Amino acid sequence: MIYNNKIIIIIIIINIILLNNVNGQIVNAQSQYKNIYPFPNLLGPTDPGFSHFPLFEDLILHIRCYYNRDGEIGDIMLFDSGLPMFSTSFGNVIQMLIANNTMSKLGLSTACFFDRYGYGWSEISPKPVLAQDFARKLRGSIQMIPELANRKFFYCGWSYGGLNAQTYAMLYPNDVKGILTIDGTDIGVINDQKWLMIPRFLDMINYFKRLPNEEFKQFCRNGSLSIDYGWISNAISLPQSCIDKSQAVYYNPNQNYLNTIYQELSNMIPNANALNKLYKKAPNPSKPLGNLPMVVMSSDPDDEPSWFERQIKLSELSSNSIQLNCQNHFVPFYQPKLVINAIEVLSAKSK
Helix, strand or coil, rough: CCCCHHHHHHHHHHHHHHCCCCCCCCCCCCCCCCCCEEEEEECCCCCCCCCEEEEEEECCEEEEEEEECCCCCCEEEEECCCCCCCHHHHHHHHHHHHCCHHHHCCCCEEEEEEEECCCCCCCCCCCCCHHHHHHHHHHHHHHCCCCCCCCEEEEEHHHHHHHHHHHHHHHHHCCCEEEEEEEECHHHHHHCCHHHHCCCCCCCHHHHCCCCCHHHHHHCCCCCCCHCCCCCCCCCCCCCCHHHHHHHHHCCCCHHHHHHHHHHHHHHHHHHHHHHHHHHCCCCCCCCCCCCEEEEEEECCCCHHHHHHHHHHHCCCCCCCEEEECCCCCHHCCCHHHHHHHHHHHHHHCC
């Protein structure tokens, strides 16, 4: 989150509430956020979205919403990015949604892209936020936005966001109309040998944090940092505005981004274990998500057969699911049309 300090932002939010006088709810007034750098207009100056900054349980969450230009009443969809990225990573998907009446064709009235705490324009938590706690905070934040409050929604989770989508659906089943996971994290991560490398990954994060800021910037720019660490280089297939904003947020001197990566990686296995317990306690543990509409997008089975097998098991958590294939893990970057197609399938399954 790129704020001068928390007090200034809270004052701004209070001013917005007073200016809009909407029963104490936090609503968007973009002219009041000129002190935020970079500005959260993800697609640049012509971006038609609106940013909300609900303050819930002492933490500010940034939610960027795009509305059906035809004014049609329809469904709501929330998007949760992969670790360690945020709302800018869906730039290609946003462009497709707002073009050619796509939202109307999909039956969507609203599409919202939020930044988990510590990423993008959301405030970092002083301690790691477990997935079940995040679900509660997200729910509370949603209720503070009038057009989202008390409405069922589709939850799209990419990678780590997929674990969050499952957790939310288990805790608040009456809120969720369906879930779309994009190569989503599953409870199989508990026994995944690759995650034995987490301590080494965390050591690298600590190394980056010790670098002087200018040296860290140069480290990022010269190609020494991969997408695995959340660095969005100019070579990534995203709108340039999304790339520029991602980079500005990433190497901000406050190091919120690096600290948040550390927090979430430390929580990965505990969150998977907690979700596994929820599944075991479900009325039908073999189908813990019941008949919830569910679309599971899975990367090429030839690249990682064991991961693909786990994706099959993920799709079996609901009796109303379908599995779709994609080329690789970075679908929102390189195959955004598949995300649009998957939304269409999910909407059809929910009818």
